Amino acid sequence: MAEADIRARRAAHKRLTFKEILRAVGPGVITGGADNDPAGIATYSIVGATAGFGQNWLLLLSTPMLIVVQQISAKVANVTKTDLATLLRTTYGARIATPAVLLMVIANVITMGADLLAMAAALQLLTGVKFVFWVVPLAGLMAYVTIFTEYKVFSKYLLWLVAVFATYILAAFLARPNWGDVLRNTLIPHMSFTPAYLLGAVALLGTTITPYLFFWQASGEVEERRGVDGMALRNIDISAGMIWSNITAFFIIVSTGAVLYSHHAEIRTAADAARALEPFAGPYATVLFATGIIGAGLLAIPVLASSAAFGVAGLAGWRRGLGRHAQNAPQFYVVIGLSFLVAMELAVGAVDPIKALFYSQVLDGVIAPVLIVLMILLTSNRKLMGDYVNGLPTKVIGWSAAAAMIVADIALAYQIATKGLPG
Amino acid sequence: MQYVGRGLDDVDARRLRVRRPDSPRGVLDQTIISAYPNPDLAEYALGLLREHSPVAPKEAQVLASDRDAALDRLQDFAADVRKALEAGNGVLIIRVDEADAFEARELLDEDTRSLWTMATPPVPARAANGRG
Numbered sequence: 001m002a003e004a005d006i007r008a009r010r011a012a013h014k015r016l017t018f019k020e021i022l023r024a025v026g027p028g029v030i031t032g033g034a035d036n037d038p039a040g041i042a043t044y045s046i047v048g049a050t051a052g053f054g055q056n057w058l059l060l061l062s063t064p065m066l067i068v069v070q071q072i073s074a075k076v077a078n079v080t081k082t083d084l085a086t087l088l089r090t091t092y093g094a095r096i097a098t099p100a101v102l103l104m105v106i107a108n109v110i111t112m113g114a115d116l117l118a119m120a121a122a123l124q125l126l127t128g129v130k131f132v133f134w135v136v137p138l139a140g141l142m143a144y145v146t147i148f149t150e151y152k153v154f155s156k157y158l159l160w161l162v163a164v165f166a167t168y169i170l171a172a173f174l175a176r177p178n179w180g181d182v183l184r185n186t187l188i189p190h191m192s193f194t195p196a197y198l199l200g201a202v203a204l205l206g207t208t209i210t211p212y213l214f215f216w217q218a219s220g221e222v223e224e225r226r227g228v229d230g231m232a233l234r235n236i237d238i239s240a241g242m243i244w245s246n247i248t249a250f251f252i253i254v255s256t257g258a259v260l261y262s263h264h265a266e267i268r269t270a271a272d273a274a275r276a277l278e279p280f281a282g283p284y285a286t287v288l289f290a291t292g293i294i295g296a297g298l299l300a301i302p303v304l305a306s307s308a309a310f311g312v313a314g315l316a317g318w319r320r321g322l323g324r325h326a327q328n329a330p331q332f333y334v335v336i337g338l339s340f341l342v343a344m345e346l347a348v349g350a351v352d353p354i355k356a357l358f359y360s361q362v363l364d365g366v367i368a369p370v371l372i373v374l375m376i377l378l379t380s381n382r383k384l385m386g387d388y389v390n391g392l393p394t395k396v397i398g399w400s401a402a403a404a405m406i407v408a409d410i411a412l413a414y415q416i417a418t419k420g421l422p423g
Numbered sequence: 424m425q426y427v428g429r430g431l432d433d434v435d436a437r438r439l440r441v442r443r444p445d446s447p448r449g450v451l452d453q454t455i456i457s458a459y460p461n462p463d464l465a466e467y468a469l470g471l472l473r474e475h476s477p478v479a480p481k482e483a484q485v486l487a488s489d490r491d492a493a494l495d496r497l498q499d500f501a502a503d504v505r506k507a508l509e510a511g512n513g514v515l516i517i518r519v520d521e522a523d524a525f526e527a528r529e530l531l532d533e534d535t536r537s538l539w540t541m542a543t544p545p546v547p548a549r550a551a552n553g554r555g
Contacts, residue, residue, distance in 0.1 A: 080541075082540075
């Protein structure tokens with residue numbers, strides 16, 4: 001074998017040292033904590049409050065699926081050296097790429113609106129000033145931060161605000177749930193074909209395996225110029241981050257299940273959702289919850305707006321990237337600005353923040369399988385991926401993720417058509 | 424001491440850093456293919472890449488005919504290139520180190536407004552040379 005070939009193979013399959021693995025896992029765990037945006041926190045809380053621990057098995061099932069979907073998003077960008085929207089356009093043409101990307105953009109803008117509402121509701125909890133008065137200043141501040149400042153620097157500090165959600169772990173233990181019940185519901189799958197259960201299942205899958213993260217992951221690989229050499233470390237980083245993200249989600253459900261579901265209490269306001277932290281924080285639960293929601297929103301909303309802009313700019317072939325100055329990529333930044341405007345309009349017009357947060361995640365659950373199917377097809381294409389084409393385990397887990405979400409979507413559509421939406 | 428921001432003459436260059444990709448060089452190569460409305464524009468894009476980008480292509484060629492031998496090396500991508508050439512487009516093909524491929528693709532895709540740009544999968548540098 002030629003020497004260059006041997007070096008190339010060594011570079012692709014080199015053994016990682018324990019130190020390298022530890023260094024790679026650190027940022028991933030922090031980022032994973034940030035993956036739970038306000039809409040995600042609200043969805044997990046509602047699932048815990050309405051179904052108790054009954055949907056924990058879905059979280060366990062979705063963990064390997066989430067890891068695989070994020071890993072293939074990173075891989076396709078590192079091999080083809082471009083973002084998802086551009087790749088969809090150049091591989092499948094505008095007829096397939098445009099609706100796929102537009103679906104993601106619509107879901108992102110609606111989620112942005114819902115996240116803005118959540119932050120405004122959190123500020124209402126802290127200040128007593130009604131949430132509608134917070135929406136416009138919040139949207140303006142975040143549009144400014146996204147367009148005119150370095151998001152990467154800003155996000156490093158916000159991650160510490162989001163770390164408050166780790167307190168759900170303590171709150172879950174202090175709430176003294178029946179751990180036998182929790183384990184049984186986590187390890188043994190069971191279904192209930194009611195509209196409320198299926199709505200929760202679709203929202204839970206949609207907020208876990210969420211479309212904007214695919215685009216954000218791929219665009220991030222391109223911006224960082226990572227390349228195929230570091231993919232093994234990257235996969236460890238992604239796995240650690242996604243596992244941590246789902247561990248946090250698991251304890252949010254356990255905590256809300258133990259505190260709210262067991263007392264048949266519903267979540268109608270942010271203050272209701274904050275009650276799940278009472279076993280840990282007592283009278284300070286509201287402050288802790290509101291702080292976490294504001295941090296999560298400040299972190300997630302610029303990501304949602306940027307992912308939408310990466311999608312539209314990739315479709316149109318415009319200059320793009322948060323590393324570029326606004327004057328150097330004007331259309332990219334105009335899309336970011338427009339998405340903030342529309343999201344703000346949606347947030348001002350909405351009347352029920354909790355419902356808006358939940359239904360935005362149901363929409364994500366409907367859109368995600370379409371994008372997962374396209375991504376598996378892209379990464380299974382030997383012409384595009386060469387030796388980096390998906391292996392059998394990746395294909396099996398990836399297709400299972402798409403199938404699980406499609407089955408849940410169809411069952412939900414059937415139940416709603418025959419029995420109507422739950423009240 | 425003068426600091427950054429007071430004008431070009433006063434820039435303290437010790438504070439400036441040009442970030443290069445961490446990927447090892449000389450191990451993998453990648454070929455970037457870009458189609459333009461005509462061969463002149465493809466030549467122009469190549470000139471832009473050579474004069475205004477830190478990327479140094481290991482090989483660069485503008486194709487104007489579907490009988491060019493370079494097409495054989497493109498394997499699965501040859502059909503896309505033939506289709507573009509039949510439509511009268513000019514096609515620019517460059518081979519770069521994998522570490523430079525992000526920058527090269529970005530320049531051809533976004534800055535030169537090519538009709539389309541594709542990247543072949545990374546292959547060992549020697550095999551890409553055709554001397555494997």
